[in-house]
Each structure stands twice: as structure tokens, then as C-alpha cells.
Amino acid sequence: MTKKDVENVETTVDLSVKIGSMKLKNPVMLASGTVGYGNEISNLTDLNRIGAVVTKSVSLKPRKGNPPQRIVETASGMLNAIGLANVGVEEFIRTKIPFLRQFDTNIVCNIAASSIDEYVECTRMISPEETIKAFEINISCPNVKEGGLMFGHDLKAVAEITRRVKAVTDKPVIIKLSPNVSDIAAFAKVVSEEGGDAVSAINTLVGTSFNIYTRRPKIFNVTGGLSGPAIKPVALAKVLEIKRKVDIPIIGIGGIMNWQDAAEFMIVGATAFEIGTVNFINPNAGVEISDGLWEYCRKMNIRKISDLTGSYVI
Amino acid sequence: MIIVNAEVSEIVELGNSIFLIKVHAPKIARESTPGQFCNIKVSESNFPLLRRPFSICEVKGDFVSFMFNVLGEGTRNLAHKKVGDALDILGPLGNGFKFDDDYETAVFVAGGLGAAPFPFLTGKIPEGRKLLSFIGGRSEKDLITYGMKNTLLSTDDGTKGFKGNVVELLEAKKELLDESKIKVFACGPTPMLRAVKEFCLKYGYNCEVSTECAMACGFGICQGCPIQAEDKEGYYLVCKDGPVFNINKVVL
Structure with a gap:
């Protein structure tokens, strides 16, 4: 029996969710920096079956990124310090967007900047592109001085970025929050107050790793962003914390490897979720997670997956 | 892929x-x-x-x-x-060696586990062309000759073959290299590749090297494996643009 047949004879499961005005066919989003601009991974998975694809952070001007070594594996995780290597806004519009147009998914453009004006300018330039359905503002890259983290730790700056970016686009604006703060909900609250459509949480946690024989850091940047299953419990706690204090859609991120992890994020409060590190290991994980959630909902008699969001019992 | x-x-x-x-x-x-x-x-x-x-x-x-x-x-x-x-x-994944261009003798240079891609390459060298395999290791037990032909060996400690590193062996056997038009294919630790590059630039030999770098995905999405470009600004990715590069394209 195919999935369609099951659907007809038993029950239908509505996997769709909404982030602001953006409707996703399922809550699976591919995280920024883990799928490039979609071209390589499209050989290994069907992007038409993904709720949304978040493109690699784009900045006003191209950036060549950090020297090697950029990544190192850690216990059930990895540290990366890529340094926001990207093609810049002009090249992004000219060569990357046309490729992405062919897919029946939502393309979310992630923006990194070194000044508030630059966030605004990038958004203003890209906003007329029909292919781009929403913006995710990276105020939390831990790996470059100008990667936004200095904004991500400053409530006033986050308020100003949200307000000014919203002013130059009609499309949903998602602010990607840093976990490296003492009160993440306070940041989500500011985003909500300034009209932001959603927050995504969490970006990577700052970490490092040293070679004990040379006593040198294993990555050039000394510190990097920790991702992968190692950070999942932290990410879940941050999502829950935001959910309990602020009324704003949350996109959960942090170490999701399979549909069970994804369901856990939705239960603690995520409307949708992004998968990142797993794409490096299993590029088809997004499709498998979507199928897994569909089965889970069917078995649990959940008609709409959006009913799962924040359904925790404490 | x-x-x-x-x-x-x-x-x-x-x-x-x-x-x-x-x-x-x-x-x-x-x-x-x-x-x-x-x-x-x-x-x-x-x-x-x-x-x-x-x-x-x-x-x-x-x-x-x-x-x-x-x-x-x-x-x-x-x-x-x-x-x-x-x-x-x-x-x-990645790009391999160009083994069908203009040369008469394929010269392989392998350091330690750098021998890994050469059995496959050995079988693909077009018929009628000659083969020379220079293989180096720290000691006799580190020499890997599996699947390779016409081998010349070097060990750092002199326990087998020429005493010294594999690039010193190339230098010692230079007469052999000059008997025909050669192309050098090298794989091994980065310091060895750097020395092979210097050697080939000095004598004007065409040379490709197989590089390595820590990586996550292997197909270009994580951007984790940069190698400094020599013929342009910025970096190539080892996984997608390499791992094999002509020595003129990358800084080793």
C-alpha cells in the first residue's frame, strides 16, 4: 500500500505550518550554512519535499571565509568556523536565485552583516526577488568579528535591526537568536515587540578544541560554533524557555538527526524546525523526517501537525 | 554522486x-x-x-x-x-587525476598512505605509456606498494631502499625522469606535496597533487575544507574543486 492509499482509507495528516504569511508544506527547513545555495544537495535529495530552504548567509560584499582548519569533530558534534564565506548580494541575486526558482519550496534568505545599515541594505536589495519568501537575520554568527554576534548580545540593537529590516520588506522576518546569552527569552520578546514574525533558535554554541601535543587550537579561528546532537538538550531548553515567556512563532534548531528529535522540538514549542549538521551526514534527512512525522501523526491520531506545537505536558 | x-x-x-x-x-x-x-x-x-x-x-x-x-x-x-x-x-566525489593528457611516462609519488589512489590510477594509464612509482615512508613497515608497478623505494631511516625522503629520491633519480616526457602524480602528507611541487616547478614538470583536509559533507555544502588558491583570490574547496589539483592552482 502506498502512502497515498493509506491517506485515502484511513486518515489525512496536515503537515503544513505557517511562519507569518509564509505557508510551509511541512515543518522541515534546511538550516543556513548547511545546504549552500541548494545546488549540490539537490543531487541527493528532493527539495520539492522540503518545507523551506534557508540559504547560506549572504552579506553585502563577498567574503572568502576563514583559512583552514575550519571544522573539527567533537563528541557527537562538530565545531565550525567557516567565517561566512559567501558570494555577496549581487552574485546571489544574479546566479543563485535563478537556480533556486525551479523548486517547489520556500526559499528563505539568511542575511549576515557587520552593521545595522548593512542588514537593512541587503534586505532592501533582495526583497523584490519573488523567489525569496522570507528573511532570516543572522545576528548570532560566533565566528567572525562582524558576524552579527555583537548585535545578538545587545537588546537595543536587536530591536533596531528588527524594526528597520521590517520597514524595508513585506516578507516575513525571522531573527536567528544566539544561545550564548543569559536570557534568550528577552531577545525573543524584543523581536516580537518590534514586529518580527518569528525567531529561530538556536544558532551554534561557542566552543573550542585543542591538540594536547602541540597545545594549539584545532581550528584556525580558535573558537567555533558547536552543532550536532551534542547541543540538542540545550536547544530544547531554549525553545521551551522562549515558548513559556513570549508569544511568537519559534523555529527550533539544534542537533536534530531524525523525526523523533523534530517531534520533540515541536512539543516544546517549535512551529517549524531547521536541520543542519545532519545534512552533511544524510543529505536526504529532511525528506525522511517529513515522512517520519507523517507516520507519527497518523499513529498518534494528530490531524494537524501544528497541534503538536507547544503541546508539552509539565 | x-x-x-x-x-x-x-x-x-x-x-x-x-x-x-x-x-x-x-x-x-x-x-x-x-x-x-x-x-x-x-x-x-x-x-x-x-x-x-x-x-x-x-x-x-x-x-x-x-x-x-x-x-x-x-x-x-x-x-x-x-x-x-x-x-x-x-x-x-571530487575531481580526479587527468591521466590522458600529453606525456610519455607517468611518475607516481606516494608518501605513506598516499599510495591509496594509485592502484586505480595505475590501471588507467593509457597503454603504451611508461610508469614509474616512487614510494616513500618513515621506515620499511610504512612502505605501501600495493597495486603499484616499477617501484622505487625510500625510507627516512634507510631500513629499505634509498635513505632519505621520496623527493630526495626523485632528485637522485633525475636521469630516469629525463628519459621521456613525464607527468608527476603525487599523494601524501602536505609537507611532501609541498616539496614535490617545488621539485616540479624547478624542473618544469607537469604535476598534479591529491590534497587532503578535514571535511564534513564531502560535496561542497559545509564549506569546511578550504585550500588557498594560487591562481585566484581566496580559496578552493578540497572536496569539490579538488582533491586533485594541478600544482599551479593551489598554495600547499
Whole structure:
């Protein structure tokens, strides 16, 4: 029996969710920096079956990124310090967007900047592109001085970025929050107050790793962003914390490897979720997670997956 | 580039913790060219988390072999695989050697496990061309000659062959290199590749090197494996633009 047949004879499961005005066919989003601009991974998975694809952070001007070594594996995780290597806004519009147009998914453009004006300018330039359905503002890259983290730790700056970016686009604006703060909900609250459509949480946690024989850091940047299953419990706690204090859609991120992890994020409060590190290991994980959630909902008699969001019992 | 669950058909220890694992992977076998690599899942769990990249060592019919050295958790897991086990393989990845351009003799330079891509390449060198394989290692036990022809050996400690490193051996055998038009293919530790590059630039030999770098995905999405470009601003990616580069393209 195919999935369609099951659907007809038993029950239908509505996997769709909404982030602001953006409707996703399922809550699976591919995280920024883990799928490039979609071209390589499209050989290994069907992007038409993904709720949304978040493109690699784009900045006003191209950036060549950090020297090697950029990544190192850690216990059930990895540290990366890529340094926001990207093609810049002009090249992004000219060569990357046309490729992405062919897919029946939502393309979310992630923006990194070194000044508030630059966030605004990038958004203003890209906003007329029909292919781009929403913006995710990276105020939390831990790996470059100008990667936004200095904004991500400053409530006033986050308020100003949200307000000014919203002013130059009609499309949903998602602010990607840093976990490296003492009160993440306070940041989500500011985003909500300034009209932001959603927050995504969490970006990577700052970490490092040293070679004990040379006593040198294993990555050039000394510190990097920790991702992968190692950070999942932290990410879940941050999502829950935001959910309990602020009324704003949350996109959960942090170490999701399979549909069970994804369901856990939705239960603690995520409307949708992004998968990142797993794409490096299993590029088809997004499709498998979507199928897994569909089965889970069917078995649990959940008609709409959006009913799962924040359904925790404490 | 595909992901397959390939069955292990043979696993042998060549000696000194160097293993050769052979899998049944027809599609990968058909698509592969020497110098390309595969990214292999070495664990069912989240530890080790990332795939491990290995050069394609040999392709025979529907079978693909990989050579590896047991160094950490990942390769230890791989060494424990048994005939009949499934192996999750992503590949073939990257760009291989250009072995059909204009030269009369292919000169292979391998340092330690750098020998891995050469059995495959040896079989692909067009008929009628000559082959010379320079193989170096720290000591006799580190020399890997598997699948290679016309070998000349060097060891740092002099326990076998020429005493010195493999580039010093090239220099010592320069007469041999000048008998015909050569192309050098090198794979090994970065300091060795750097020395091979210097040697080839000095004498004007055409040379390609197979480089390595820590990487996560193996196909360009993580951007984790930069190598400094020599012919442009910025970096190439080892996984996607390499791992084989002409020496004029990269800073080693």
C-alpha cells in the first residue's frame, strides 16, 4: 500500500505550518550554512519535499571565509568556523536565485552583516526577488568579528535591526537568536515587540578544541560554533524557555538527526524546525523526517501537525 | 554522486594497521575515476558523527576498494567491519587525476598512505605509456606498494631502499625522469606535496597533487575544507574543486 492509499482509507495528516504569511508544506527547513545555495544537495535529495530552504548567509560584499582548519569533530558534534564565506548580494541575486526558482519550496534568505545599515541594505536589495519568501537575520554568527554576534548580545540593537529590516520588506522576518546569552527569552520578546514574525533558535554554541601535543587550537579561528546532537538538550531548553515567556512563532534548531528529535522540538514549542549538521551526514534527512512525522501523526491520531506545537505536558 | 548501502565483500590487513576494504557498489564503480573519493559512514550512532573521506583505491568490475590506516574511532570501526556487513557510502566525489593528457611516462609519488589512489590510477594509464612509482615512508613497515608497478623505494631511516625522503629520491633519480616526457602524480602528507611541487616547478614538470583536509559533507555544502588558491583570490574547496589539483592552482 502506498502512502497515498493509506491517506485515502484511513486518515489525512496536515503537515503544513505557517511562519507569518509564509505557508510551509511541512515543518522541515534546511538550516543556513548547511545546504549552500541548494545546488549540490539537490543531487541527493528532493527539495520539492522540503518545507523551506534557508540559504547560506549572504552579506553585502563577498567574503572568502576563514583559512583552514575550519571544522573539527567533537563528541557527537562538530565545531565550525567557516567565517561566512559567501558570494555577496549581487552574485546571489544574479546566479543563485535563478537556480533556486525551479523548486517547489520556500526559499528563505539568511542575511549576515557587520552593521545595522548593512542588514537593512541587503534586505532592501533582495526583497523584490519573488523567489525569496522570507528573511532570516543572522545576528548570532560566533565566528567572525562582524558576524552579527555583537548585535545578538545587545537588546537595543536587536530591536533596531528588527524594526528597520521590517520597514524595508513585506516578507516575513525571522531573527536567528544566539544561545550564548543569559536570557534568550528577552531577545525573543524584543523581536516580537518590534514586529518580527518569528525567531529561530538556536544558532551554534561557542566552543573550542585543542591538540594536547602541540597545545594549539584545532581550528584556525580558535573558537567555533558547536552543532550536532551534542547541543540538542540545550536547544530544547531554549525553545521551551522562549515558548513559556513570549508569544511568537519559534523555529527550533539544534542537533536534530531524525523525526523523533523534530517531534520533540515541536512539543516544546517549535512551529517549524531547521536541520543542519545532519545534512552533511544524510543529505536526504529532511525528506525522511517529513515522512517520519507523517507516520507519527497518523499513529498518534494528530490531524494537524501544528497541534503538536507547544503541546508539552509539565 | 549517490549514496549506497554497499555490502562488504572482503577486508584484509595489508600490515601495520593498514587495511583494504572491498565493497560491492556497481553504480559507484561505474562512475568513478582515479583520484576521486567517497565519504563513508563509519558508525550507526552519533559517535563518530561525521562521515570519513577515503580515496578510491581500486575499482574492479562492480567492486570498489578503499585503503585506510587505523588512526581513531572512525577507522577502528571500519576495521571491525565483516564480510556481508553493509557500508553507507556517498560518492564518487571530487575531481580526479587527468591521466590522458600529453606525456610519455607517468611518475607516481606516494608518501605513506598516499599510495591509496594509485592502484586505480595505475590501471588507467593509457597503454603504451611508461610508469614509474616512487614510494616513500618513515621506515620499511610504512612502505605501501600495493597495486603499484616499477617501484622505487625510500625510507627516512634507510631500513629499505634509498635513505632519505621520496623527493630526495626523485632528485637522485633525475636521469630516469629525463628519459621521456613525464607527468608527476603525487599523494601524501602536505609537507611532501609541498616539496614535490617545488621539485616540479624547478624542473618544469607537469604535476598534479591529491590534497587532503578535514571535511564534513564531502560535496561542497559545509564549506569546511578550504585550500588557498594560487591562481585566484581566496580559496578552493578540497572536496569539490579538488582533491586533485594541478600544482599551479593551489598554495600547499
